[in-house]
Amino acid sequence: MNRIEELRNARRMTQFEFADFCAISRSSIARYEAGGKISRSNAEAIAAACGTTIDYVLGLDAPQTENRADQRQSDLREAGAGQRELLELYFSLNEEGRERLIEQARDMAQLPRWTRIREATAG
Numbered sequence: 001m002n003r004i005e006e007l008r009n010a011r012r013m014t015q016f017e018f019a020d021f022c023a024i025s026r027s028s029i030a031r032y033e034a035g036g037k038i039s040r041s042n043a044e045a046i047a048a049a050c051g052t053t054i055d056y057v058l059g060l061d062a063p064q065t066e067n068r069a070d071q072r073q074s075d076l077r078e079a080g081a082g083q084r085e086l087l088e089l090y091f092s093l094n095e096e097g098r099e100r101l102i103e104q105a106r107d108m109a110q111l112p113r114w115t116r117i118r119e120a121t122a123g
Contacts, residue, residue, distance in 0.1 A: 003059050004032040007050045022049040023092070049091065 001009070008018040008029070015033070019026040024042050032038050038046075038058065047054045055061040090098060108114040 002033060002035065003057055004029065004038070004046065007046065007052070007057070008033075011050075022046045045094070048094065051091070 008015065011018065011021070013021060015029045016026050019029045022029075022042075022045050024045050028038075028042055032042075040054075043054045043057045047057045050057070053061060090101060093101060
């Protein structure tokens with residue numbers, strides 16, 4: 001079993017579900033699990049979706065003792081519904097999208113209209 005299949009099985013997902021989760025095609029997942037060469041962009045997508053490194057996806061790192069994806073799932077279970085949705089949206093984005101989301105959140109946090117301080121003092 002290769003790393004792609006390990007990551008998919010750890011999440012108890014079908015190839016279709018895992019492909020959707022990673023935002024790549026199911027045929028790519030099947031090809032990689034059969035030993036086909038993985039593209040850099042798809043390795044990055046799988047690593048980002050699974051909360052691991054590209055080297056791990058490619059089989060260049062030793063198996064992780066603490067799986068980041070398991071930690072992320074634990075964090076999502078403990079979060080409230082709104083926080084869970086925000087985290088799921090964040091993890092669905094590529095690196096550029098994640099950076100932009102963080103920039104926008106920082107910008108919003110600077111505006112009194114969007115901060116809790118304003119809500120607490122407005123009452």
